[in-house]
Amino acid sequence: MSIWDYANPTRFLRLVQIVLPWLIGLCVLAFAAGLYMSFFVAPEDYQQGDTVRIMFIHVPAAWLAMMCYSIMAMSSLGTLVWKHPLADVSAKSAAPIGAAFTFMSLVTGSLWGKPMWGTYWVWDARLTSVLVLLIMYLGLMTLWRTMDDPIKAGKAAAVLTLVGALNLPVIKFSVDWWNTLHQPASVVRMDGPTIHPDILWPLVIMAIAFTLLFFVLHLMAMRNEIMRRRVRALRQRAASVSFPSTATASTQAAE
Amino acid sequence: MSSSRTPEYLLKLIAENLTIDRGGRRVFQDLSFTLESGTALVVTGANGIGKSSLLRTLAGLVFLSKGSIRLEGGQDDRQPQEQAHYFGHQDAVKPALSVLENLVFWQSFSAPVSVSSFAGQKMEPLEALQVLGIGHTAYLPAGYLSAGQRRRLSLCRLLVTPRPVWLMDEPTSALDKASEGQLLELMNGHIAHGGLIVTATHTDLALDRVQILHLKAEIVEALLAEEDF
Amino acid sequence: MSSWAMVLFQRDLRLSVRIGGSAMVGVLFFLAVVTVIPFGVGPDLNLLARIGPAILWIGALLATLLGLDRLFQADREDGTLDLMLMAGRPLELVVLIKCLAHWVATGLPLVVAAPLLSIFLNIDPVAMGAITLTLLVGTPALTLIGAIGASLTVSLRRGGLLLAVLVVPLAIPVLIFGVSAADAAIHDPVPFMTPFLILCSLSLIAAVIGPIAAALALRFAGD
Numbered sequence: 001m002s003i004w005d006y007a008n009p010t011r012f013l014r015l016v017q018i019v020l021p022w023l024i025g026l027c028v029l030a031f032a033a034g035l036y037m038s039f040f041v042a043p044e045d046y047q048q049g050d051t052v053r054i055m056f057i058h059v060p061a062a063w064l065a066m067m068c069y070s071i072m073a074m075s076s077l078g079t080l081v082w083k084h085p086l087a088d089v090s091a092k093s094a095a096p097i098g099a100a101f102t103f104m105s106l107v108t109g110s111l112w113g114k115p116m117w118g119t120y121w122v123w124d125a126r127l128t129s130v131l132v133l134l135i136m137y138l139g140l141m142t143l144w145r146t147m148d149d150p151i152k153a154g155k156a157a158a159v160l161t162l163v164g165a166l167n168l169p170v171i172k173f174s175v176d177w178w179n180t181l182h183q184p185a186s187v188v189r190m191d192g193p194t195i196h197p198d199i200l201w202p203l204v205i206m207a208i209a210f211t212l213l214f215f216v217l218h219l220m221a222m223r224n225e226i227m228r229r230r231v232r233a234l235r236q237r238a239a240s241v242s243f244p245s246t247a248t249a250s251t252q253a254a255e
Numbered sequence: 256m257s258s259s260r261t262p263e264y265l266l267k268l269i270a271e272n273l274t275i276d277r278g279g280r281r282v283f284q285d286l287s288f289t290l291e292s293g294t295a296l297v298v299t300g301a302n303g304i305g306k307s308s309l310l311r312t313l314a315g316l317v318f319l320s321k322g323s324i325r326l327e328g329g330q331d332d333r334q335p336q337e338q339a340h341y342f343g344h345q346d347a348v349k350p351a352l353s354v355l356e357n358l359v360f361w362q363s364f365s366a367p368v369s370v371s372s373f374a375g376q377k378m379e380p381l382e383a384l385q386v387l388g389i390g391h392t393a394y395l396p397a398g399y400l401s402a403g404q405r406r407r408l409s410l411c412r413l414l415v416t417p418r419p420v421w422l423m424d425e426p427t428s429a430l431d432k433a434s435e436g437q438l439l440e441l442m443n444g445h446i447a448h449g450g451l452i453v454t455a456t457h458t459d460l461a462l463d464r465v466q467i468l469h470l471k472a473e474i475v476e477a478l479l480a481e482e483d484f
Numbered sequence: 485m486s487s488w489a490m491v492l493f494q495r496d497l498r499l500s501v502r503i504g505g506s507a508m509v510g511v512l513f514f515l516a517v518v519t520v521i522p523f524g525v526g527p528d529l530n531l532l533a534r535i536g537p538a539i540l541w542i543g544a545l546l547a548t549l550l551g552l553d554r555l556f557q558a559d560r561e562d563g564t565l566d567l568m569l570m571a572g573r574p575l576e577l578v579v580l581i582k583c584l585a586h587w588v589a590t591g592l593p594l595v596v597a598a599p600l601l602s603i604f605l606n607i608d609p610v611a612m613g614a615i616t617l618t619l620l621v622g623t624p625a626l627t628l629i630g631a632i633g634a635s636l637t638v639s640l641r642r643g644g645l646l647l648a649v650l651v652v653p654l655a656i657p658v659l660i661f662g663v664s665a666a667d668a669a670i671h672d673p674v675p676f677m678t679p680f681l682i683l684c685s686l687s688l689i690a691a692v693i694g695p696i697a698a699a700l701a702l703r704f705a706g707d
Binding site for chain 1: 632635636646650654656657686697700705
């Protein structure tokens with residue numbers, strides 16, 4: 001094993017230790033500004049009233065649901081192509097976070113839907129696509145959990161993540177197609193064609209805050225995962241009597 | 256080893272710095288050896304030391320963390336493991352197929368290898384079954400075979416598709432004395448034809464030209480100090 | 485196609501026919517699903533005719549997915565998979581051929597059974613033909629996509645349920661266009677050919693992505 005391979009997690013942990021406090025600070029600031037603007041600066045919608053403020057949580061959550069999957073897809077490439085040990089850790093720890101944001105965007109979506117559509121759930125193309133995304137996240141998490149060997153599980157999950165990434169556009173396209181077939185486009189879209197700056201700015205800042213939150217959580221989760229694997233390795237070594245053994249080759253002619 | 260052969264005639268299995276990790280545990284590291292045409296490498300060592308892992312690594316079934324495996328003088332367009340037979344603990348025999356169907360499938364499915372330095376000939380399935388004394392079962396479903404007979408059927412696989420390298424993990428298990436003698440004869444025949452054998456075994460095998468690779472445990476402190484995961 | 489491919493195809497077909505009649509079990513499951521639906525939604529023939537294509541497609545989807553867990557597992561358990569990896573044949577093609585054999589043994593019987601089951605659902609002959617045709621074109625895609633799930637769960641003892649969970653999201657497009665094409669033949673909101681051709685293309689895409697991804701996962705599983 002090369003220096004690169006095992007020095008990296010250690011170096012990574014050191015980096016996390018330095019970066020994390022700053023990131024947390026920035027994240028808190030962004031949230032403070034974003035939440036203040038969403039609640040006190042942004043005007044009520046003339047049609048939707050105060051419910052429009054759900055958007056400031058919903059849209060960033062939906063954005064992260066997608067971004068998180070792309071990060072997992074890139075990490076999976078890292079696992080399969082470059083066989084980088086951190087890539088696998090990154091993909092694994094991103095999955096629950098992604099699932100949480102996806103779930104959040106679903107919940108806020110249906111909360112917003114209740115006053116708008118009169119029901120918590122409609123089989124709207126977007127909501128449906130996000131629901132499928134949630135199932136994919138949960139499936140990936142289950143796959144990781146059911147396999148004992150983290151390396152093997154990582155590779156299997158990487159294959160599935162990439163297949164999913166290839167498939168997501170197809171799924172989106174089919175769901176849209178299915179939706180237009182069954183429900184003529186009468187559903188009010190959340191984002192109109194133009195967004196007033198008073199709404200746009202809080203939205204942008206909230207999106208930044210959410211992205212920062214993602215990175216904070218992701219780095220923490222990666223740190224935990226590395227620790228978890230170390231504990232696992234230590235236990236394994238404690239269990240086996242003759243661990244790291246170099247096999248020495250003594251060859252002799254016996255004729 | 257005796258060097259009566261000319262260099263270009265030689266088939267060489269070269270393993271360099273083999274290092275493998277399984278389930279987060281380092282099984283062995285920096286293992287190197289060279290095996291020439293017409294020799295058997297007998298891998299010995301305690302239980303769990305990694306003999307089976309070494310054979311599976313040579314069979315291309317375990318990913319190398321480091322190192323390389325080459326077959327010099329073999330077919331260039333094929334990986335080393337695609338020029339090898341793996342005779343492991345599992346028989347890969349389908350009980351629902353007849354004995355002959357099992358064998359014919361493997362003959363057609365495994366790509367044969369022809370290299371000038373290896374004189375092993377392709378044997379017909381029925382003939383191979385006769386050689387190993389299970390000719391009378393050819394048309395029976397393989398589910399009726401005993402463990403030893405299944406093992407011999409699995410061994411027939413090695414005869415019907417000529418490949419220069421045989422990787423044999425505990426080849427004598429589940430075989431009686433008579434079959435063991437037969438197995439030795441076959442292995443010696445393979446060596447005589449210029450083939451290579453890597454075998455892991457606990458019993459002494461009376462093979463003609465043998466190298467021994469003894470695996471023994473060494474605790475490496477450096478590895479403990481430098482944790483990865 | 486070269487001889488080894490033919491031999492592999494015949495072997496897999498023989499195995500699935502000889503062991504436990506997997507084709508029959510799939511068809512029986514299909515029948516059970518279709519039988520259960522009227523008990524759930526009521527015996528209204530008009531309603532059944534309207535949702536008939538969907539019932540048949542969902543039944544076929546479930547029957548296909550639930551039959552897939554042994555696709556590679558049986559070969560892994562007795563060491564065959566190891567030897568297949570060493571055989572010197574392109575693993576992607578091996579997977580494709582195994583899927584083909586599996587489809588002929590388990591998917592094709594579903595397609596054949598579909599017209600019979602349509603009768604229970606009060607579906608008229610034209611729609612019956614359309615549904616059968618869409619199943620014929622679409623079920624190979626389900627098998628091929630399912631092969632990815634089968635290869636990922638090959639080392640798990642009870643991978644069947646997980647396989648279904650992993651594969652269902654990927655199979656949604658096939659279901660959408662399969663049912664849409666069948667629906668289009670009955671009460672045409674759109675021409676039949678549009679969804680049908682998309683369904684064909686989905687099958688072709690699955691024939692590429694499925695074997696590549698499954699082969700990749702199987703190589704890792706050999707470790």
